[in-house]
Amino acid sequence: MTDLTTIGEIGLIERIRQATPPPLHSETVQGIGDDAAVFDWGNDYGLLATDMLVEGIHFDLGYVPLKHLGFKAVAVNVSDIAAMNGLPVQLTVSIGLSSRFPVEAVDELYEGIRAACAAYNVDLVGGDTTASRSGLILSISVLGKVPKDLVTYRSTAQPNDVICVTGDLGAAYLGLQLLEREKQVFLADPNMQPNLSEERSYLIQRQLRPDARTDIVHELHDxxxxxxxxxxxxxxxASELLHICRQSGTGAVIFDENIPIDDQTHLAADEFSISPVTAALNGGEDYELLFTVRPQEFDKLANNARITAIGYLTADPKQIILATKAGQQTPIRAQGWENFMK
Amino acid sequence: MTDLTTIGEIGLIERIRQATPPPLHSETVQGIGDDAAVFDWGNDYGLLATDMLVEGIHFDLGYVPLKHLGFKAVAVNVSDIAAMNGLPVQLTVSIGLSSRFPVEAVDELYEGIRAACAAYNVDLVGGDTTASRSGLILSISVLGKVPKDLVTYRSTAQPNDVICVTGDLGAAYLGLQLLEREKQVFLADPNMQPNLSEERSYLIQRQLRPDARTDIVHELHDxxxxxxxxxxxxxxxASELLHICRQSGTGAVIFDENIPIDDQTHLAADEFSISPVTAALNGGEDYELLFTVRPQEFDKLANNARITAIGYLTADPKQIILATKAGQQTPIRAQGWENFMK
Incomplete structure (x- = not known):
């Protein structure tokens, strides 16, 4: 018997992908292996993505309000559609509920789900409700569409492409550290007041209520x-860059000083003695878009404040490098590739 | 605070449905409230259904082989597409796994999933894998299609329609009783040999590896x-008939002697001192199709051994009746409408 931790989540997905036979239906354009599956529906490509969130693994209801959780659960699914350069159209929500949840808790969760559906222009069209023995389980599937000539995969990048990222990175991870610390303080002394001041609000918001970048998709289309x-x-x-490089057969160089990091992230990283670059590389949950464009295309994006060029792709798939200000070059590894967690 | 049990699963779904705003996209034809959502994709209607299965609620790995579980999880989703008179095309599988599952267990589960995908002509196109704190969670979403002029809802039945059911009912429930009994015997004395003889094999198979009736869908289309x-x-x-009657605004009369029940189901029901009709009405998990046809259409189906007429619809929505051989009439209630379980 082989422990799941020996192959990791990425290894498990790869194992499932390899055992899956080729599609039976010609309309199935892309199956396992990207942010969403792709179908040929005539005028447009259809997209289908799904994500499962489990209490105690993905969220702690000790500090995650249900309304925010509902919003986030939709946003992370919509983000998968955005990653294909697509826009969401419909979604289903399945929930597993243990008996400790009252009706009002479900109302709150769905308030957040509906707010996200309105924000991302998606129809809630169905789902499933079931009992659960151990807390809350959320499983969302989202259907989207993308014009055929704009669909964007992970596997089609080329050497010399400019690597771009939207927004800023690492904030959601530091938001989580702040929330975890306050929880420990509270558990030690329930009379303590939380120390989540205004200047931390961005980090907390990035963790609790991230936004899917459909705005960037609209902009790319425009x-x-x-x-x-x-x-x-x-x-x-780190993990996402490795996916693009592995699936496209390229290498990459990114420059640490170019990685967009918010001032609040810098301050909190200092406080927790974490390198802000490490938070960006391995923290996760930012739900920004990482993409590559041909160098000649990049001019159209160069003045966009929401998009930052952080490096370029190279021809040698063995060289995936973080270049530091001091001239050091270190290979990029990703935590997610070894551990079965998250 | 309101306990979930006070409104029940059906009440909860109704509450979610009522709070859901009308669709934003004109292609969304049908949202919450049927076996699958329906979308206008041009030539055909698209269908999307989803189901979540949770260990300890929906299955007991003490007697459910993972391969059968994988098959069943696909079949129950395909069954939702069949219930719209549609056929499945693609599906995604999300799994939550606690650390006790080795890689080989996941292989076995997917072996069953792939077998079902081959049996029902569906492409496995994606999913999600995650850790879980408490056993196995399976969430499947399936996309299907149906010619526009054949899509079948719950809400469009009319008085005098003939009520038909495919296959036979109650067997899956008695299969579950047998498996549960053998488990208790085994727990009491692990040296005991299981008493699951050949003449019980149909019941066990109906519980462990039910079949979705896509064969009937093909036949209806033909x-x-x-x-x-x-x-x-x-x-x-009972529960399904109430859905059709409530959503169509009709009443119904069904005849207990017409309900198709297998000989093995009769024998096992005797043994457990359960009425076989009760097993059919309230047992569940048969994954047969319950449908209504205009009386003049029924002739085309009258000689089909896989389809049984069990009654007819009436105009008074308050009269949903089981008529017994002895001439008794009893109102039909459904367990699923009161309890929040399953």
Whole structure:
């Protein structure tokens, strides 16, 4: 018997992918192996993505309000559709509930789900409700669409492409550290007041209520830009960059000083004695978009404050490198590739 | 605070449905409230259904082989598509796994999933894998299609329609009773040999590895028959008949002697001192199709050994009646409507 930890989550997905036979239906364009499956529905490509969130693994109801959880559960699924350069259309929500949840808790959760559906222009069309022996389970599936000539995979990047990332990275991870610390303080002394001041609000918000970057998808469509590859940053920049490089057969160089990191992230990283670059590389849950564009296309994006160029792809798939200000080059590894967690 | 048990699962779904705003996208034809959501994709209607299975609630790995569980998890989802008179095309599988599961267990589960995908002509196109604190969680979503003029809802039945059911009912429930009894015997004395003889094999198979009735869907399409309403029998005949009647605004009379029940089901029901009709009405998990057709259409089906007429719909929505051989009439209630379980 082989322990799951020996092959890790990525190894498990790869094992499942390899054992899956080729599609029976010609309309199935892309199966396992990207942020969403892709179907040929005539005018557009259809997209289907799904994500499961389990209490005690993905969230702690000790500090996660149910309304925010509902919003986040939708946002992380919509983010998978955005990562294909697509926009969401419909979604289903399945929930497993243990008996400790009252009806009002379900109401709160769905309030957040409906708020996210309104924000991302998605129809809630179904789902399943069931009992659970151990807390809350959420499983969401989302259908989306993308014009055929704009669909963006992980596997189609090329050497010399510019590596771009939206927004900033690492904040969601430091938000989690702050929430975890306050929880420990509270558990030690329930009379303590939480120390989550205004200047931390961005980090907390990034952790509790992340936004899917459908705004960037609209912008790419408007500019007529099809990235050469795209993925959303759910497990950290390192893991996502490795996915693009492995699936495209390229190497990469990224520059640590170019990685966009918010001032609040810097401050909190200092306080927790964490390198902010490490938080960006391995923290995860930022739900920004990591994408690559041909160098000649990048001009159209160069002045966009929401997009930062952090490096470029190279021809040698063995060289995936973080270059530091001091001229040091270190190979990029990803935590998510070894552990079965998250 | 309101306990979930006070509104029940059906009450909870109704509460969610009522709070859901009308669709934003004109292609969303049907949202919450049927076996699958329905989308206008041009030539055909698209269908999306989803089901969550939780260890300790829906299955007991003490006697459910993982391979059968994988098959069943796919079959119950495909059954939802069949209930719309549609056929499945693609599906995603999300699994939550606690650390006690080795890689080989996941292999076995997927062996069953792949077998079902081959049996029902579906492409496995994605999913999610995650850790779980408490056993196995399976969440499957399935996409299907149906010609627009054949889509079948729950809400469009009419008085005088003939009520039909496929296959036979109650066997899955008695299979479960047998498996539960053998488990108790085994727990009391691990040296005991299981008493699951050949003449019980049908009941065990109906519980462990039910079949979705896509064969009936093909037959209905071939005969050019569009049922006036259809639903799959997952929670028991009573519950499903109430759904059709409530959503169509009709009453119903069914005849207990007409309910198709296998000989093995009769024998085992005797042994457990259960009425076989009660097993059919409230047992659930048969995954047969319950549908209604116009009386003049029924002739085309009358000689089909896989389909049984069990009664007819009436105009008074308050009269949903089981008529016994002895001339007694008793109102039909459904367990699933009161309890929050399953």
């Amino acid at each position: 500019l007529g830009i099809r990235p050469t590859a795209m993925i959303d940053v759910s497990d950290g920049l | 005969l050019g028959i569009r049922p006036t309403a259809m639903i799959d029998v997952s929670d028991g005949l």
